[in-house]
Amino acid sequence: MAAEHVVVIEDLVKEYPVRGADDTVQLVALDAVNLSVERGEILGIMGESGCGKSTLAKVLLRLEPPTSGRVEVDSEDIARLTKSQAREYPRKVQMVFQDPYAALAPRMRVGAALEEPLAIHQIGDKPQRRQRVEELLALVGLDKSLAGRYPHQLSGGQRQRVNIARALALDPEVLVLDEPVSALDVSVQAQVLNLLREVHQRLGVTYLFISHDLRVVRYLCERVGVMYLGSIVEDGPSEAVFASPMHPYTLALLHSIPDHQAAEGGTVSFRLKGEVPNPIDRPTGCAFHPRCPMAQAICTLQRPPLRPVGGKRFSACHFAEDVPELGRQLAQEATVS
């Protein structure tokens, strides 16, 4: 069964040195992340800015080495790859970035941008690569005539399609998507989300979908990991997590989203106080305790591990089992008021 996991992350820590006034301190961007990704699944990673979700993506792409801990892709420790394995690594894991404008070289035609990864990895001869470029364009719903265009001649949605096509050029096992629809307008966002779903159904590639938008994550992802201050605080099937969170942070996030389909008159009554603390000054015990409405003495002292709470679900809260009841109370309050 272990082979079912394409990515296995164990106690992953990533620290960045930050020069302070007197000495250098360590900013802990990833604080013991544990996460396994099944082959072919769509895993959403959600959290607010500074939670470490983009750092996680960088480590997975080998753009940043981990400080400690292990990341395995296809059962190989990505920190200990041989030179030739490292060269081949981009064929396994690819990335789609948030800003479709910045991610494409402005002076490279679309066709050339799509062909480049194939040329670098010496896949096929020129006519075969041309053929592949046409296939890729068709895959993301673009006309093959666009191959001759420059990025500035494309709309934001078209550019993001090109980025997706380029990330798929090498037929990767894992596609890391870092906020791929955040820069797009609502109507275009829907087009790209539908495309991502179609591509997933057709190719079965594993998605790691990073987003701050809970509504988008809920829609696209089968499973979701919620991050707070460098750690996964809740992990489980999307349906279950969104229906009944088992970490107070997830519950609070759900209650913070302005939702235009919310029941009318249903006022939001559960708000997070304060802001995400500076990762240099990580609170003791549970990192979430200063903002948590459920916090008790133990939360300031003992850091709760990410533990199984039934039904393929995990929560890093001492009182995970009490959260669904709080959720029910809040839902009731909302319908009464």
Add this chain to the structure above:
Amino acid sequence: MSEQTQPRLAVRNLTTVFHTRAGRFVAVDDISFDVYPGECLGIVGESGSGKSVAALSIMGLVDYPGQIEAGRIEYAGTDLRTLSENQLRRVRGEEIGIIFQDPQTSLNPLFTVGTQLVDVVRAHRKISKSEAAALAIEKMKLVGISAPESRMKSYPWELSGGQRQRIAIAMALLLGPKLIIADEPTTALDVSIQAQIVDLLISLKNELDFSLIFVSHDLGVIQNVANRVMVMYAGRMMETGEVGSLFRDPYHPYTAALLASAPTLRTNRSEPLQAIDGRLPSPGKLPPGCVFAPRCQYVQEDCRVRQPLLESIGDAGRRVACIHPLIALPDEVHV
């Protein structure tokens, strides 16, 4: 909102254009709306819809190459377009306050929060620095800044995004304006902070009784904060009305499509999202007839020829610019 109340702001036939090398672009095309005392008017639209330009036009803040070409902007009976730059400067701040999307750009990084707040007060009122500082501290308390006295000495970059936006709100409130224009004030913030700022603006509006124009691309935020909403597309107003009824029963196909395309916590996960095909027309090349016609799933032949006018339809205050609105009218048979 009783019908007898005088609107605080009445905008009539506002047209704002940009003259560029590539030609003349109409950013805001002949829009009219009112803002009543104590209400929040939401302006919603995608990028390029003209929502921000419409809001900035009210303040006379459209920069070259933009220019208000026509229309009246009546605030308390005065057409703001007839005022001199000096008179307009009085109005800004004292009568109308503005909050921008990114508090980083509205606060100067080189000066402390206190200096900037005091400067704003003293630009308008002949009072001492300490009196101005007292006023600034009072407003900072109002927007929920803890330990405002010590925060006065902070530089903007020492504050978090949420705190900076609170300072920007305090600055807008300093002189007690009766109208606040907020241009995407929560877009740059995290979800949990966004919710705090929306709550704050609603409670301040109720407490201080100012009118609020809230510009956003986020339908959910608009539903939470606004009483009435206007939906803009390619510089034109597509539909306007009470938030509740407009979101429940959109009559304009664009409003309906916009609402259907955004995933919510209730969206059926097993079905594709109802995306709107195509993209916004480029401002230099607006189609004849209805600007939404090329992307509209209900388009008919006359839509491509005749430009629809904003007309009252259905419930009170609802106006729709569509020849074939999504409502069965008694005198019209739909095919």
